[in-house]
Amino acid sequence: MRKMIIAGNWKMNKTVDEAINLINELKPLVATDAAEVVFCPPTIALMAAVEAAKGSNISIGAQNMYYEESGAYTGETAPNMLTSIGVKYVIIGHSERREYFGETNDTVNKKVHKAIEHGLIPIMCCGETLEQRKQDITIDFVNQQIKVGLLDVSKEDAKKVVVAYEPIWAIGTGVTASSEQAEEVCAAIRATLTEVYDTDTAEAIRIQYGGSVGAGNAAELFAMPNIDGGLVGGASLKADFGKVVNYK
Ligand code: PEP
Numbered sequence: 001m002r003k004m005i006i007a008g009n010w011k012m013n014k015t016v017d018e019a020i021n022l023i024n025e026l027k028p029l030v031a032t033d034a035a036e037v038v039f040c041p042p043t044i045a046l047m048a049a050v051e052a053a054k055g056s057n058i059s060i061g062a063q064n065m066y067y068e069e070s071g072a073y074t075g076e077t078a079p080n081m082l083t084s085i086g087v088k089y090v091i092i093g094h095s096e097r098r099e100y101f102g103e104t105n106d107t108v109n110k111k112v113h114k115a116i117e118h119g120l121i122p123i124m125c126c127g128e129t130l131e132q133r134k135q136d137i138t139i140d141f142v143n144q145q146i147k148v149g150l151l152d153v154s155k156e157d158a159k160k161v162v163v164a165y166e167p168i169w170a171i172g173t174g175v176t177a178s179s180e181q182a183e184e185v186c187a188a189i190r191a192t193l194t195e196v197y198d199t200d201t202a203e204a205i206r207i208q209y210g211g212s213v214g215a216g217n218a219a220e221l222f223a224m225p226n227i228d229g230g231l232v233g234g235a236s237l238k239a240d241f242g243k244v245v246n247y248k
Contacts (some may be wrong), residue, residue: 008236029242170211
């Protein structure tokens with residue numbers, strides 16, 4: 001039985017003080033055993049966020065990390081910098097990283113390996129553009145992202161990975177994929193995971209949906225058999241996130 005996992009991607013929002021305040025405000029609203037709850041604030045606020053979340057059910061995740069251990073990589077964050085302060089998750093290959101910062105399936109794969117090596121749980125993102133959906137190549141495109149992203153990741157390690165299916169046309173647009181559209185792709189991802197690994201592994205991997213999830217649509221999306229929670233942007237920055245987490 002897969003445990004639901006609902007993560008908030010704060011993107012480039014909130015100073016350290018604002019992050020602490022938001023965590024304190026949301027703490028009572030997201031208190032539940034029914035789902036894992038992850039907040040992903042900006043790098044600068046991670047340490048304060050880990051402190052602020054202590055004693056609650058909230059885990060902290062980073063929005064990115066680099067795939068080398070240390071060295072001349074100006075501006076980057078190494079995996080042990082994250083683990084040393086108590087960060088547990090890391091978003092890898094978000095479409096904004098792919099679009100604005102040159103991330104590819106190959107760099108995603110390197111980061112997934114490195115995160116797992118350090119005991120960080122990768123939230124590996126995938127998803128198609130509107131153009132690709134119109135061309136009817138969504139499933140092939142997403143499956144390729146999954147296959148390359150998980151290349152040479154063992155069965156046992158793959159079970160730890162969280163996949164986030166995020167159609168790019170639904171991110172930050174207020175346009176959500178219908179629950180049928182989201183389920184269709186998440187089911188296809190699980191079929192690919194079965195093909196690459198086996199049924200046992202594919203059934204263990206959690207697949208989130210992301211793209212304009214909010215209090216009004218979480219229940220319908222999260223009720224789908226292959227959707228095991230959400231990666232939430234805008235709605236994770238406000239009290240609404242409590243409703244998303246307590247969607248039932
Ligand atoms: C995201 O940033 O991953 C996301 C899904 O954003 P939003 O919920 O705002 O669409």
